[in-house]
Amino acid sequence: MFRPLGQRCMLRSVKAAIISIGTELTSGLTVDTNSAWLALKLAEIGWDVGMHMTLPDDQTAIADAVRLAAAQSDAVLVNGGLGPTADDLTRDAIADAVGQPLRRDPELMQQIERHFQHMGRPMPDSNMRQAEVPESGSGIENTCGTAPGIRVASSGAMIYAIPGVPREMKVMFKLSVLPELAATDQTTRTVVRTIRCYGAGEAEMAEQVADLMTPGREPIVGITAKHAIISFRVIAKSAAAADADVAEIRRRLGPLVFGEEETQLQDAVGQMLLEHKVTVSVAESCTGGMLGTCLTDVPGSSAYFLGGVITYAYDAKTDLLGVPRDLMMRDGAVSGEVAGMMAAACRERFGTDLAVSVTGVAGPGGGTEEKPVGLVWFGLASSDGVSTHKRLIGTHLTRWEVRDRACKVALHLLRRHLLGNSR
Amino acid sequence: MFRPLGQRCMLRSVKAAIISIGTELTSGLTVDTNSAWLALKLAEIGWDVGMHMTLPDDQTAIADAVRLAAAQSDAVLVNGGLGPTADDLTRDAIADAVGQPLRRDPELMQQIERHFQHMGRPMPDSNMRQAEVPESGSGIENTCGTAPGIRVASSGAMIYAIPGVPREMKVMFKLSVLPELAATDQTTRTVVRTIRCYGAGEAEMAEQVADLMTPGREPIVGITAKHAIISFRVIAKSAAAADADVAEIRRRLGPLVFGEEETQLQDAVGQMLLEHKVTVSVAESCTGGMLGTCLTDVPGSSAYFLGGVITYAYDAKTDLLGVPRDLMMRDGAVSGEVAGMMAAACRERFGTDLAVSVTGVAGPGGGTEEKPVGLVWFGLASSDGVSTHKRLIGTHLTRWEVRDRACKVALHLLRRHLLGNSR
Numbered sequence: 001m002f003r004p005l006g007q008r009c010m011l012r013s014v015k016a017a018i019i020s021i022g023t024e025l026t027s028g029l030t031v032d033t034n035s036a037w038l039a040l041k042l043a044e045i046g047w048d049v050g051m052h053m054t055l056p057d058d059q060t061a062i063a064d065a066v067r068l069a070a071a072q073s074d075a076v077l078v079n080g081g082l083g084p085t086a087d088d089l090t091r092d093a094i095a096d097a098v099g100q101p102l103r104r105d106p107e108l109m110q111q112i113e114r115h116f117q118h119m120g121r122p123m124p125d126s127n128m129r130q131a132e133v134p135e136s137g138s139g140i141e142n143t144c145g146t147a148p149g150i151r152v153a154s155s156g157a158m159i160y161a162i163p164g165v166p167r168e169m170k171v172m173f174k175l176s177v178l179p180e181l182a183a184t185d186q187t188t189r190t191v192v193r194t195i196r197c198y199g200a201g202e203a204e205m206a207e208q209v210a211d212l213m214t215p216g217r218e219p220i221v222g223i224t225a226k227h228a229i230i231s232f233r234v235i236a237k238s239a240a241a242a243d244a245d246v247a248e249i250r251r252r253l254g255p256l257v258f259g260e261e262e263t264q265l266q267d268a269v270g271q272m273l274l275e276h277k278v279t280v281s282v283a284e285s286c287t288g289g290m291l292g293t294c295l296t297d298v299p300g301s302s303a304y305f306l307g308g309v310i311t312y313a314y315d316a317k318t319d320l321l322g323v324p325r326d327l328m329m330r331d332g333a334v335s336g337e338v339a340g341m342m343a344a345a346c347r348e349r350f351g352t353d354l355a356v357s358v359t360g361v362a363g364p365g366g367g368t369e370e371k372p373v374g375l376v377w378f379g380l381a382s383s384d385g386v387s388t389h390k391r392l393i394g395t396h397l398t399r400w401e402v403r404d405r406a407c408k409v410a411l412h413l414l415r416r417h418l419l420g421n422s423r
Numbered sequence: 424m425f426r427p428l429g430q431r432c433m434l435r436s437v438k439a440a441i442i443s444i445g446t447e448l449t450s451g452l453t454v455d456t457n458s459a460w461l462a463l464k465l466a467e468i469g470w471d472v473g474m475h476m477t478l479p480d481d482q483t484a485i486a487d488a489v490r491l492a493a494a495q496s497d498a499v500l501v502n503g504g505l506g507p508t509a510d511d512l513t514r515d516a517i518a519d520a521v522g523q524p525l526r527r528d529p530e531l532m533q534q535i536e537r538h539f540q541h542m543g544r545p546m547p548d549s550n551m552r553q554a555e556v557p558e559s560g561s562g563i564e565n566t567c568g569t570a571p572g573i574r575v576a577s578s579g580a581m582i583y584a585i586p587g588v589p590r591e592m593k594v595m596f597k598l599s600v601l602p603e604l605a606a607t608d609q610t611t612r613t614v615v616r617t618i619r620c621y622g623a624g625e626a627e628m629a630e631q632v633a634d635l636m637t638p639g640r641e642p643i644v645g646i647t648a649k650h651a652i653i654s655f656r657v658i659a660k661s662a663a664a665a666d667a668d669v670a671e672i673r674r675r676l677g678p679l680v681f682g683e684e685e686t687q688l689q690d691a692v693g694q695m696l697l698e699h700k701v702t703v704s705v706a707e708s709c710t711g712g713m714l715g716t717c718l719t720d721v722p723g724s725s726a727y728f729l730g731g732v733i734t735y736a737y738d739a740k741t742d743l744l745g746v747p748r749d750l751m752m753r754d755g756a757v758s759g760e761v762a763g764m765m766a767a768a769c770r771e772r773f774g775t776d777l778a779v780s781v782t783g784v785a786g787p788g789g790g791t792e793e794k795p796v797g798l799v800w801f802g803l804a805s806s807d808g809v810s811t812h813k814r815l816i817g818t819h820l821t822r823w824e825v826r827d828r829a830c831k832v833a834l835h836l837l838r839r840h841l842l843g844n845s846r
Contacts, residue, residue, distance in 0.1 A: 022647075023643070023645055023656075023658070024645065024647055024656065025459075025475070026462060026472045026473070026474065026475060027462055027463070027466055027472065027615070027658070028458070028459040028460065028461065028462030028463035028464075028465075028466065028472070029459075029463070029615065029617075029656065030459070030647075031454065031455075031456050031459040032454075032455070032458075032459070032475075033454050035451070035455075035477070036448075036451040036452075036453070036454045036455070037451065038451070039449060039450055039451030040450070040451035040452070041451075042451075043450055043451065049449045049450065049451070049479075050449070050479070050484070051449065051476060051477060051478055051479075051484070051488075052448070052449060052455075052475075052476070052477035053474060053475070053476050053477075054458070054474060054475035054476075055474055056472075056473070056474075057638075057645065059638070061473070061474065065474075083625065083626075083646075083648075084625070084626040084629070085625070085626065085629040085633075085636060085646050086629070086633060086636040086637060086638060087636055087638065087643075087644075087645050087646070089638070118818055119815075119817055119818070120815065121624065124624075124626040124627055124630055126626050126629065126630060126633075127626050143819060144819040144820070145819075146626075165648070165649075167821070167824070215508075222447075222452055224453075233452060235450075235452070282712075282733070284712070284715075286719075287716070287719075288712075288715045288716050288718065288719025288720075288724075288728075289705075289707070289711075289712025289713060289714065289715025289716040289719070289731060289733065290712060290713075290716040291712065292707075292711045292712025292715075292733040292735075293710070293711050293712040293713040293716050293826075295711065296709075296710075296711025296712070296733075296735060296785075297711075297822070297823065299786075299787055299788060299822060300788065301711075301735075302735060302736065305711070305735055305736075306735060306736040306738065306739055307732070307733045307734050307735045307736055307739035307743070308712060308732075308733040308735075309730070309731070309732055309733070309743075310705070310712065310715040310719075310730045310731040310732070310733065311730050312715075312719060312724075312725060312728055312729060312730045312731075313725065313728075313729040313730055315729065315773075315774075316729055316730035316773060319772075319773075320730070320732075320772075349742075349743075350736075350738075350739060350742075351738075362719075363722075364722055365722060365723070399720070399722060400720065403716075403720075
């Protein structure tokens with residue numbers, strides 16, 4: 001790194017640098033997740049990332065960083081600072097770095113105008129800045145936003161500028177940048193696979209594959225936990241080696257594995273509901289509609305999800321699901337009895353094969369000695385009858401976390417039920 | 424940035440650089456959250472962060488980065504690479520960067536030995552490496568791990584090396600590094616304020632405060648857009664200066680501003696519902712419970728949110744809300760007529776002052792020429808009667824985004840209604 005311009009660092013066949021732009025990043029107000037996402041995508045096509053840099057919205061700082069990175073790397077990926085406003089300085093900084101003036105690209109101007117027509121909104125003049133690219137550079141179409149990307153060559157490196165908004169960044173990178181970089185000839189390609197699990201703790205799952213995770217071993221097997229979903233990542237030099245590890249991890253963890261790559265619990269459950277031709281409805285109290293949101297998050301979920309009720313107030317539980325008011329006045333709404341009634345009535349009301357109910361204490365207030373924040377009761381109604389399940393979802397969790405975990409438990413109950421039926 | 428060694432970048436009184444070490448970071452396997460945490464802590468004591476850099480476990484790369492950062496900054500915070508293993512190279516790299524040999528610090532050797540005695544474990548010889556510091560440097564005790572930190576001065580900057588493990592890093596930073604940096608005399612402390620807006624595009628809002636966003640102006644005013652919420656950030660040298668800009672932005676944007684700092688639309692709406700003592704219920708189709716989730720995301724929302732129905736299937740709309748089946752068979756479920764009926768029936772069913780309904784095409788499938796993906800109809804029922812509202816929520820959006828935007832439109836309709844009532 002940081003060798004004089006001209007010289008190249010050739011540790012690997014091809015080397016990239018990632019530069020993230022934004023004072024909200026350097027100030028710590030926002031955590032940069034783009035760099036990690038880009039680095040993983042680059043690894044998949046055999047590109048090694050030599051450094052990440054994060055700079056504030058400061059034209060000189062960005063220009064210096066781009067110049068430096070271009071001297072060290074075969075490709076520089078700059079993300080952020082392409083917006084229409086005065087503090088979006090990436091365009092001007094790249095022009096500085098490559099020593100060229102900016103020109104307005106007619107095609108980009110049309111693309112931006114089309115985008116606004118499409119949205120039926122008038123285009124502010126400031127958006128025309130987004131059609132500017134360095135003299136020898138070209139634009140990259142933004143298929144899901146107004147900010148086009150930039151492509152320009154300098155000191156032997158290709159410089160790409162892409163949006164900072166993760167969704168726009170990811171789409172543009174996959175459509176326009178990745179194919180160009182993948183075309184570069186390389187000595188190594190890395191295969192990255194992800195196995196997604198739910199139903200046990202991170203340490204517990206890690207123990208079952210500890211030998212595969214020995215430092216220095218090939219393939220590299222890593223584990224991460226996010227919102228109670230445990231992901232194993234296999235980084236291998238060949239698809240065959242990756243497949244072997246994925247198969248072994250699946251073998252050892254069995255039903256704890258619900259999918260691979262980006263699969264969510266609701267995707268796995270939805271797939272099973274489809275295969276079993278089973279319909280479902282939900283009755284929610286503390287989750288307030290979040291379980292229905294998860295289930296309908298899956299395209300085509302209307303094939304198995306018919307609907308639900310959000311019975312937040314006592315009256316709603318009584319009027320829509322016939323839960324006796326005096327029962328709740330006596331024992332509260334967080335009990336197995338109430339959860340069971342909710343599920344049974346919901347199943348009847350929507351005429352579904354299955355119905356799930358959730359009632360609990362989401363917090364932060366409302367907890368008691370005997371019913372603390374995080375206590376959640378679940379009901380599962382099927383042709384076999386109604387089962388109720390109690391969970392104390394970790395303490396010290398935020399309101400959102402309690403609700404999110406409760407939805408995952410509910411989805412897990414559905415999955416376990418369907419796994420049982422399928423055996 | 425990146426000026427020749429010796430010269431200093433004095434944009435602000437005191438300037439720090441953050442360097443994170445680890446191939447797991449540059450490869451994207453782990454997202455670096457330490458940098459953001461450190462930057463926020465530094466801002467609180469008036470330190471401005473000029474750049475973050477992330478380097479792999481490569482001694483030359485780390486040494487070059489430290490040398491460069493030390494030339495640009497008053498303090499350099501290196502985190503990671505202090506472990507006992509062969510790929511922990513931060514100690515050696517810092518020695519390179521400051522041009523000094525490493526020496527074993529007797530005190531650190533005792534601390535490390537004590538730590539292992541404490542854990543009742545024999546100390547591997549390799550851990551003795553962790554007692555090494557550059558000749559003119561000193562160690563920083565690690566009160567919750569074996570890896571001590573390092574403190575050494577070079578080219579006018581203080582260089583600190585702290586562990587990469589977040590828990591150990593945070594404790595050591597707070598106990599030993601923060602007090603030293605806070606003691607540095609400073610001309611400024613930074614005040615950061617955020618103003619949150621909804622109801623117009625980023626460029627449109629930016630134009631209304633363009634003069635405040637001129638590069639180089641003090642305070643710094645930045646704008647970011649995330650999921651249709653526009654945030655203005657004011658970074659000022661004094662609370663008074665920040666207050667003045669916040670007041671001016673609020674004056675110019677009027678009702679587009681719904682809150683400050685972390686406030687969400689549902690917080691603002693919930694506050695108004697509380698103040699007006701107004702209750703609400705929801706009838707959701709395409710959002711599948713997401714609107715209920717938003718409203719109940721607010722602690723204490725049971726004071727105004729009574730419940731809702733997720734009428735995803737036609738039958739559910741007919742059975743729970745009395746929407747005539749033949750009407751939907753003829754015109755489909757995405758229309759003003761259906762939205763209006765849903766809201767009116769929902770209000771009656773839950774006996775609430777207000778009821779909101781959402782029915783639309785979330786996609787990715789199911790769109791037609793006349794009813795494309797992103798078309799959503801809303802109904803708002805109140806004592807004044809029922810109003811219906813049509814929105815074409817941007818094209819090219821994901822299913823999640825269409826649903827998220829639809830919820831925001833619904834919350835905005837509630838807010839506008841309550842603003843009207845409050846005038």
